[in-house]
Amino acid sequence: MLSFLIQRLFQGIIVLFIVTFFTFGLMQLAPGDPIDVMVGEAIITDEQIELIQQKWGLDRPWYEQYFTWLSNFVQGDFGRSVVRTGVPVSEMVTEAMGPTLKLNVMAISLAMGLAIPAGIIAAVKQFSIFDSSIMVWASAGVALPNFWVGLMLIVFFSNQLGWLPSYGTGSWKNWIMPVVVLAINETAILARLTRGSTLEVINQEYVTTARAKGLSERVVLVRHVVRNAMLPIVTVVGLRVAFLLSGTIVVETIFAFPGIGRLFIQSVDRLDYQVIQAITVMFVLFVIVANILTDLLYGVIDPRIRVK
Amino acid sequence: MSSREAQARTATAPETSGEGESLTGAGREHRTEWQRTWRRFKKFKPGIVAAGFILILCIIALVPGIFEPYDPIQPFPALRGESPTLEHPFGRDDIGRDILSRIIRGTRVALTVGVFSTLISLAVGVTVGLVSGYFGGLIDAVLSRFVDALMAFPILVLLIVLAAVLGPSFWMTVVVIGLTVWSTYARVVRADVMSVRNRDYVFAARALGATNTRIIARHVLPNVVGPVIVIGTLSVGSIIILEAALSFLGFGIQRPTPSWGNMLADARTHIQTFPHIAYPPGIMIFLTVLAFNLVGDGLRDALDPRQRD
Numbered sequence: 063m064l065s066f067l068i069q070r071l072f073q074g075i076i077v078l079f080i081v082t083f084f085t086f087g088l089m090q091l092a093p094g095d096p097i098d099v100m101v102g103e104a105i106i107t108d109e110q111i112e113l114i115q116q117k118w119g120l121d122r123p124w125y126e127q128y129f130t131w132l133s134n135f136v137q138g139d140f141g142r143s144v145v146r147t148g149v150p151v152s153e154m155v156t157e158a159m160g161p162t163l164k165l166n167v168m169a170i171s172l173a174m175g176l177a178i179p180a181g182i183i184a185a186v187k188q189f190s191i192f193d194s195s196i197m198v199w200a201s202a203g204v205a206l207p208n209f210w211v212g213l214m215l216i217v218f219f220s221n222q223l224g225w226l227p228s229y230g231t232g233s234w235k236n237w238i239m240p241v242v243v244l245a246i247n248e249t250a251i252l253a254r255l256t257r258g259s260t261l262e263v264i265n266q267e268y269v270t271t272a273r274a275k276g277l278s279e280r281v282v283l284v285r286h287v288v289r290n291a292m293l294p295i296v297t298v299v300g301l302r303v304a305f306l307l308s309g310t311i312v313v314e315t316i317f318a319f320p321g322i323g324r325l326f327i328q329s330v331d332r333l334d335y336q337v338i339q340a341i342t343v344m345f346v347l348f349v350i351v352a353n354i355l356t357d358l359l360y361g362v363i364d365p366r367i368r369v370k
Numbered sequence: 371m372s373s374r375e376a377q378a379r380t381a382t383a384p385e386t387s388g389e390g391e392s393l394t395g396a397g398r399e400h401r402t403e404w405q406r407t408w409r410r411f412k413k414f415k416p417g418i419v420a421a422g423f424i425l426i427l428c429i430i431a432l433v434p435g436i437f438e439p440y441d442p443i444q445p446f447p448a449l450r451g452e453s454p455t456l457e458h459p460f461g462r463d464d465i466g467r468d469i470l471s472r473i474i475r476g477t478r479v480a481l482t483v484g485v486f487s488t489l490i491s492l493a494v495g496v497t498v499g500l501v502s503g504y505f506g507g508l509i510d511a512v513l514s515r516f517v518d519a520l521m522a523f524p525i526l527v528l529l530i531v532l533a534a535v536l537g538p539s540f541w542m543t544v545v546v547i548g549l550t551v552w553s554t555y556a557r558v559v560r561a562d563v564m565s566v567r568n569r570d571y572v573f574a575a576r577a578l579g580a581t582n583t584r585i586i587a588r589h590v591l592p593n594v595v596g597p598v599i600v601i602g603t604l605s606v607g608s609i610i611i612l613e614a615a616l617s618f619l620g621f622g623i624q625r626p627t628p629s630w631g632n633m634l635a636d637a638r639t640h641i642q643t644f645p646h647i648a649y650p651p652g653i654m655i656f657l658t659v660l661a662f663n664l665v666g667d668g669l670r671d672a673l674d675p676r677q678r679d
Contacts (some may be wrong), residue, residue: 205660210652307524
């Protein structure tokens with residue numbers, strides 16, 4: 063298990079290396095000279111440009127710039143925002159991180175809380191009306207574009223009924239629509255997956271054995287079926303983190319939600335490359351950590367993995 | 371004696387080598403395999419309905435001009451935000467354009483991006499998967515890390531950064547999406563190739579002096595055709611959503627070209643005053659994606675009955 067963990071960590075570091083290198087390279091290709099963005103309309107001499115280049119290290123070769131940036135990044139120094147002059151990017155990112163994390167945790171909890179029980183019940187009562195409606199939802203839910211659902215909720219709950227505010231984070235009411243929108247696709251995916259994996263387990267011989275030795279249906283379901291059916295779900299929830307973060311960008315834009323997704327879109331609009339770079343790498347870091355945690359959790363749940 | 375004969379047959383007649391799953395080559399067996407697939411697909415009624423819907427969309431996308439009642443681009447500010455009427459069943463948008471005509475033109479945009487991005491990602495993903503799985507070793511390790519890196523990106527983040535850097539345009543959107551969503555093909559094909567690579571018929575082909583290219587093309591590739599078709603169909607749907615999301619955020623299809631995504635962006639700005647602008651594009655995205663997903667589900671059941679859920 064330990065060597066497996068070390069191997070995964072090592073792979074994660076390599077991936078992070080590729081990603082940072084790629085992101086940094088892209089930023090070099092990006093339109094707009096950082097000096098132009100900094101100076102704006104002011105007229106400056108060539109000597110002044112040289113001074114600025116020296117100060118920011120822009121006169122050095124790109125690979126040197128990359129390693130400087132990387133070592134700063136590892137130490138938690140993400141550079142300074144060009145747009146909000148002089149504000150450390152790390153400050154902007156941590157500020158926006160809180161609401162986004164909360165939003166994502168709430169959305170995934172909601173999705174799991176609804177979809178997993180629904181999927182299990184659908185499998186146990188296969189071919190029932192409940193089962194068919196879950197399957198219909200599973201097909202429809204993945205095809206719903208979340209940005210459109212967001213707009214529809216605003217039309218209905220904000221404009222027509224006036225129950226929920228359409229932007230901001232002031233009260234708990236502000237959170238309802240963003241969380242629901244972010245959870246929609248996930249509930250559909252998880253419900254279908256839970257149903258499928260439960261059905262697969264339910265016909266296994268050890269389940270029949272458990273029934274045959276006289277265990278109550280409830281105990282069979284909880285101890286023998288659900289626990290085994292959870293394995294693929296753990297994997298998929300881990301893999302969905304990347305998709306959830308994509309969804310965050312859309313949801314935060316629709317509801318003007320002051321999180322990292324909105325900061326990202328704002329920074330791209332303003333060509334604030336330091337911020338774009340920092341957020342991109344943070345996102346990837348999230349995904350990698352989530353995947354490693356998934357592998358660990360998998361080992362905890364499934365003893366067979368631990369032995370390997 | 372008979373076993374050697376069988377081996378020789380396997381080596382010279384590849385269409386019989388895929389343990390009844392082979393989908394390549396000419397001849398009788400191959401045709402019945404497709405017929406069997408079609409018969410299985412037909413049983414899934416939602417898939418048939420969805421395929422019909424996609425066919426209609428394709429016709430609309432090929433010749434949108436015939437179906438557009440009005441000019442989808444020319445603004446008509448005097449009647450901005452007009453509610454649905456008999457002449458304009460979906461109403462007019464925020465600068466007075468007929469929404470139905472824009473939906474029709476948007477169909478062409480959505481399908482073009484969906485199909486061409488899928489083809490690009492399919493080509494890249496299958497190639498990477500084949501090379502990775504067939505050669506293994508260092509090549510596989512390097513390529514696998516690239517696939518990992520790609521999968522670690524929230525795809526929308528990568529697309530937005532690329533669009534911002536390269537400048538958003540129609541074909542840029544197609545290429546950028548195509549080049550970022552191929553990881554699923556690579557992973558599936560790699561795994562399949564690895565399981566096929568050490569089969570007897572592949573050894574037999576190699577012993578007979580077949581080159582790597584020939585072995586891959588004749589013996590390995592046919593085994594991954596089924597899963598690749600399924601992933602491809604499902605991915606058209608997810609790419610259509612991705613394009614719409616990208617255009618909605620302003621980094622995909624640029625105005626005045628109508629895309630269902632940028633129509634929703636316009637709708638968002640005027641959601642208080644003209645909510646009717648927001649209904650049709652969303653419904654179209656939903657129906658189209660649903661249709662591709664249903665056909666994909668049907669194909670999966672038809673091509674690989676073991677995968678059924």
